[in-house]
Amino acid sequence: MDSTAHNFKKNAAGALNDAQLQRALAHVPRGFVKKRADAADALPEFERLRDQGRDIKNHVLEHLDIYLEAFEEKVVEAGGYVHWATTAEEARNLVVRLCLDREAETVTKGKSMISEEIGLNAGLEKVGIEPVETDLGEYIIQLRGETPSHLIAPAVHLNKDQIEADFRRVHTELPEERNLHEPASLVHEAREILRDKYLDADVGITGANFLIAETGTSVIVTNEGNGDLTQILPKTHIVIASIEKVVPTLEDASTFVRLLARSATGQEISNYTTFSTGPKRRGDPDGPNEYHVVLLDNGRSSMLGTEFQDMLRCIRCGACLNHCPVYQAVGGHAYGWVYSGPMGSVLTPNLIGVDEAGHLPNASTFCGRCEEVCPMRIPLPRMMRNWREREFEKHLTPFTIRRGLGVWAWFAQRPKLYQRVTALASRLLKWRAGSKGRMKNVPLADGWVKYRDLPAPQGKTFQQMWKERGNV
């Protein structure tokens, strides 16, 4: 996927002026935030589970090679195949090749962010294979030629009436006068259309929420059951997953399952949690004949041992997006690449470079809500700051900011001079404001006065007044 992350400011301005988008985004804070809080409150051991989840992931990341090889061994034992891909391109070519070799014409797909990361749909279409998204949200944005704007709610940027218009535009075989006003009728229609696609598909592609090393199992969680039909009905099931998805045991996976839905949607558990181990065995009533896992690195292994290693604990629940006031303001597409919100602001520069995605870790007030709700206790603000440090070192920070900061820092380290300058500034600003107590225009403060007045100082600095009162 091509990035427009370098255009974040422009993207954000567009998003803020998009009335449809703003209408859709208004649901995020009201829905997800409250549901997550209720779910967390209802489970006495929730905070302890978060610690446990963090500790398990930390352990895995310290021994990632061992768990990945153990996973591979078990997949092979169960009759499946594991393919290793260093780059996005390698992964895309691997999957396309597997589909071509099986003479696939149609592939169904469960929801997968890795598919977005490797640009899989475009890769398949290029060789004449039709990818069909089966997650309702993904299906809708595929109809619109869009990318997901949220980790777990890919079409959260859309309103019901927009979706209705899309269905009428694309499903021309259905009667025009049908009623599509209710959300349920949209779901029903998508389900009817997709039913045949499941049966036609030659290959089913899913992501994985977890890979279990002790059993060679891939796990997906869904609310629609679309993932099950995607992976069970076609002859070939391909799982695409990034390397940090591996967990040691089934018991560990259950810890994450308990954290994931509560953090994501406020459910105790998602409607479907599906464990797949190898292809169909003799005596199994259904299942694929072939089971493949494509393991993607794409820069993640180079995060190990750096200040960004903790980011690899992420389980893609979307809680940080839901709680982020910046995400709530601009939505996911403004971030310009696959991942958005606080997790994207940390991960994206790791995967596509800070030169391209440098805005993202800067577009945060460090309000800390993301870290507060992250089930894996990922220190997202700390890592955004780490990116700012790298940008500063690489001289990517804008010149005017560096210059201003330099002047300020020079004075800030010379207290006596600083106090003379601040006393002067305080007096000048007070004089400029006159009796109004605030200013509409202030030199060098365009960003501030664009939307707000600058309250005037009281006229003398605290230090001045403190001395005048006889204190030393």
Place this chain on the structure above:
Amino acid sequence: MSESKIKVGLFVTCLVDIFRPSVGFAAVKLLEDAGCTVEVPEMQTCCGQPAYNTGDRKTSKEIAEKTIRAFEPYEYVVAPSGSCAGMLKKHYPTLFGEGTGVQSRAIALADKTHELVSFLTDVLEVKGVDAQFGRCVTYHDSCSGLRELKVHKQPRKLLSSVAGLELREMSDANVCCGFGGTFCVKYPDISNDMLTKKMANIEASGADVLLAGDLGCLMNMAGKLKRDGSKIEVRHVAEVLAGETLLPSIGEGED
């Protein structure tokens, strides 16, 4: 109180120093009323957050070292700001190498540093204040104070002891106002969107005074309220707790 008075070094904060000294004097009054002697080291300037949050670690360390030295003589260090107190308490120790001498001095400073209102309630165990303010107020929880220092109940507790004061909670009091230091000038459009949502919640509370514990957030919100022609007064919580509410509110003139 104990016979020997507690010696507090006041970290004024750069914004209070330049824009609203009355907050500093309110802090001094509250601390003295609670039995402390207050000193204001002349060698302080700013906590260094502008540099720290821009990624300039070298400057942050230099400023931190100067602050550490300036406050070494005091038993406690108190700031009328959750953000600046959080910088000293939570971030200074991470600036320096593990086990170095300067890091242990940073940790010593962190251990004795407190946000003003939480220092009054949690350390000095102040149960109430002798102040009167017959107004209806709403309180905004500034992010750093709330999440780094867990300041939430403390200001509400002390406000409940102010005679005549009625507290009306706004929705999403714990959601960022869009200030974020340099964020508000680097990303003014996004900041304004956050600020606009905050304004709606403040107005909807029905309060006629907005309080908070951080001058950065207060100036941001006051600047917007006044730009929009709102009559809502904006004050630092310390001014109300100290009963020093005669001066014009933030963004209002003397006329």
